[in-house]
Amino acid sequence: MQEIPCTARLISKYLSALTIPTGCKGLFSITLKGQWSFVVPTSSAIFNLLIALFVLIGGLWIGQNVNLLPLDASVNATVYDQLFKVLFSIGTVLFLGIVVLVVLSLIKFRRKPGQTGDGLPIEGNLTLEIFWTAVPAIVILFVGLYSYDIYDRMGGMATLPNNGHEHLSMSKEERIWGGIGSSEVSSAANKGLTAIPINVTAMQFAFLFHYPEGEIISGELHVPVGQPVNMRMESKDVIHAFWVPEFRLKQDVIPGQPTILSFTPTKTGRFPIICAELCGPYHGGMRSTVVVEEPENYQSWFQKNAKTPISET
Amino acid sequence: MTTLVPIEENSAIESNKEEEHGDYRMFGLAAFLVADGMTFAGFFAAYLTFKAVNPLFPDAIYELELPLPTLNTILLLVSSATFHKAGQAIRNNESKNCQRWLILTAFLGLAFLGSQMFEYFSLPFGLTDNLYASTFYALTGFHGLHVTLGTIMILIVWWQSRSPGGRITSQNHFPLEAAELYWHFVDGIWVILFIILYLL
Amino acid sequence: MTIANQPSDFERGDRLQPTGWMRYLSFSLDHKVIGIQYLICGFIFYLIGGTLASAIRIELTSPISDFMARDVYNQVLTLHGTIMIFLWIVPVVNGAFGNYLIPFYVGARDMAFPRLNAVAFWLIPPAGLMLISSYFITGAAESGWTAYPPLSINTPAAGQIIWILSVLLLGGSSIFGGINFIATILKLRRPGLKLMQLPMYCWAMLGTSILVVLSTPVLAGTLILLSFDIVAHTGFFNPVLGGNVVVYQHLFWFYSHPAVYIMVLPAFGLVSEILPVHSRKPLFGYTTMVYSIMAIVILGFVVWAHHMFTSGTPPWMRLFFTIATSFIAVPTGIKFFNWVATLWGGRISLNAAVLFSCGFIVNFVLGGITGVALAQVPFDVHVHDTYFVVAHFHYIVYGGSVFVIFSSIYHWYPKFTGRMLNEQLGRIHFFLTFIGFNLCFAPQHWLGLNGMPRRVAEYDPQFALINQISSVGALLMALSTIPFIWNTIQSAFNGQIAGDNPWEALTPEWLTSSPPPVENWRGQAPLVTAPYGYGARKKEEEDAESTDTNNQGN
Ligand code: HEA
Ligand code: HEA
Ligand code: CUA
């Protein structure tokens, strides 16, 4: 065993006491006299610590800085991206951690030529078991609470209209089941703006957008930036799904059972609308576009197409 | 740490061929009935959800007649009792008695099927009329299939028990026991079915 | 440790079975023959399913639908999913290894119901042939392996009906198998062997069989209703007739979520057998491993609606299923940490079996983590039904279960045949598979996040490059099977003779000849109460020295 500087030893002791409850030393102190001086000449406890730090910081860095998502173009999307960053960071740390543990043990405890004995007859360790039950449980609890919060901010918990216990007395048409984003956020972020109602009809293999206010029927969805949109969706034949990746929103469009979806676009542009539920041979071709425009442009589009010209909203 | 203690000859290990352990067969049957029960559970769950969420589910449209199904329930419950009697009889080595109870049970089963048929024909709706009709027929039909199978099993057991020195003796009556367990199971399912289909 | 070599009455079994290789084509009642039948039959279906997967990947090298017609693409992906799940993973991790190993582990000479066992196996080939032939005769089902109505009601009926029939047969086979395993493990245990002394695979199979027996019948019932909708025009799931399509989804996933644990719990069990042997250490945390299996079984029943977050389910339901699903990570995590702890401090022989097992750990953790992310409703509404999900489950089913199957073949091949596999070829197989697999599926996460839905033959051209990379990975995977197949075939004839116990393992199947005699042991069966009792043997000097610091933990 190498000579460890006193302070380093103290720090490592302190930190390992922090990170691993006492009693787990059995597992980790094997390393103190490990056969892997070829890796780092100083204490392997410090080395373990460095690796742990590396995994932690590396994982967090990747989680925060690697962007795997497309443009965020709705109120919902920014909230989603926060959640994604958190999940990605936690996931990367965990994944790197396990990979490092597996690879290290394969390197360190590999049977060397000429060795014949068995490993250590350790059958378990209660403290360790409690430790690695508790830590994931806490992580999961945190993730659960956080994603609940995000879900709520996206408007997922908003009580949907007509989805109470009186459903039996209701007619079939009124029973609406909803998607996320029927949102308080949208209304909060866009004070006073009334939502644009749009009826969506999906069929093999197209979307139709019906604007009741102007009696417009369009194959493309036009919406003004910054204003909430309420969609009521129903399918004519099989299940389809309305998905705009840039909005981070998806909702199945179901025959016989209308669903609703609300969103507030925040960036102008043309984004794909994709059918995300297998609906037949041309499922892959069932696409449309959502055109998010400046309010003026939207108005002129609206006026041009409206059957009954109406006053400005 | 490893203990490899040889065991004596003739211990249970030497005799685990199928023929020699009837009790495992009962265990297997019980496990199968659990599985079968889950099929019904799936149907019940579907029925109850349809009823709860499909507002047009026309349970109010049809006033199902109660007398016939109530009679059916009684028929099945009594048949469970008679089958139990048959089992007791064979255990007491009263072969003739056993046969009598068996044939009575089979008769009750047939009566159930007959009255079920009668109900089907007198109902104002057909299989594909609407969702309620479909679920009604699916549930009762699947159960009726079970009763039919059960009745056939009873008749087979009855036939076996008639042949002297046959397969059904006071010592060895696995077929009878199996059929009995199955029959009780089918009756139990009917009770649940009766409650959720007719009473709720 | 030696077992008396008396002839006893094991010959009695000989008259029950044909001998020679012909027995693998017969209605044999020997659990070992049935196990091998499952394995080989499953592997053939794997090659077919893999060929279909290759067709999918070829189609997806270009953004337009060119390699096959669009409806053919849908048939191919339906067949691929169905074959891989119902004819490869489920029969092999359960049927093949379960049949081969469970009687040894409980110290029995056969399964509780040998005849039922043979029936369960022989349901599989006709079901599989029927399914595949439907492609050539009427056109196979084209509504995905989930067969969601109303699509499955509207598509050509013949293919869909055949699909339903064969899935029903396969479901029946797996119920029979499940009943048999439960009876064998609980009832046929050798006197003197306690439940908590059983090898971990028994626990995994017990848990799995409970899942099978309780959930498969629900699928059967559901598919019967669906077939009524198709042939008799009832309206259970047909909205035109007032039916409710979401009820189908609930019933389907009530089976198919537990089904994913049916595919992976036995794999967990197999890994728990393989790692201790090759790292020469006891399985770490036996008791917690048992409890976590049972926890997964119980939790597995209450998470199904996480596949339906966008199906218009009510908010409280989504919330409940999010939380229940996430919590499965805890018992699963326990198992993973225990495996790592089993490796840690061992004397690991880095052979192909261990490599595949470790590959499994790494891949599965990634798949599990993306699973936990998917379980969060707000996350899932974006990536549901995209390639992110495809990546998630291939990481688990391929990176998890298939890796374990390969690992197990490397581990038990000497027992099956009496000969060793070639280690060099094994490593080539591993590295090709591992690289190909990650190359194929890792990029799919990105595809899904950025807007590529699943089950499409044509897609946005911006995704072409990544899809091509993925297809190269698939090609590597296909290539990787060549050294494997070559290895298994030629080693059967020319492989080095293995001897009874080449790994010096302690579990009972190694305490008999390789391959074992018909009733498993000549003479009495050994009583193995410590299947993981490694480390008790004499150690070298340096071992003793390094142990002293490590004992306080134990
Ligand atoms: C063997 C198969 C298998 C297994 C074991 C799993 C395991 C899991 N699956 Fe997966 N899944 C599938 C096969 C499988 N899945 C398939 C086939 C589909 C697609 C079906 C289709 O639509 O066609 C699917 C789809 C799917 C969805 C639906 C996605 C969608 O369609 O939108 C979800 C959502 O919740 C999900 C979640 C999970 C979770 C949480 C686990 C968990 O069990 C994973 C738990 C494991 C770990 C988490 C890793 C180890 C743990 C640790 C190292 C501890 C620390 C970890 C943390 C604290 C996070 N899966
Ligand atoms: C359960 C196990 C399982 C396994 C092991 C696999 C293995 C593979 N899967 Fe599969 N897959 C599923 C289960 C599985 N899959 C399911 C359930 C679906 C969903 C279906 C649905 O949506 O309904 C799916 C869907 C699916 C898709 C998405 C299709 C789509 O949504 O449009 C893709 C695309 O890349 C894919 C690819 C692959 C590949 C490349 C492999 C490879 O790993 C395969 C590697 C094996 C081989 C390549 C075999 C080697 C063969 C030979 C060497 C013979 C050579 C002969 C010739 C080539 C003629 N799979
Ligand atoms: Cu519409 Cu897919």
Ligand SMILES: [Cu+2]
């Ligand atoms: Cu699931």
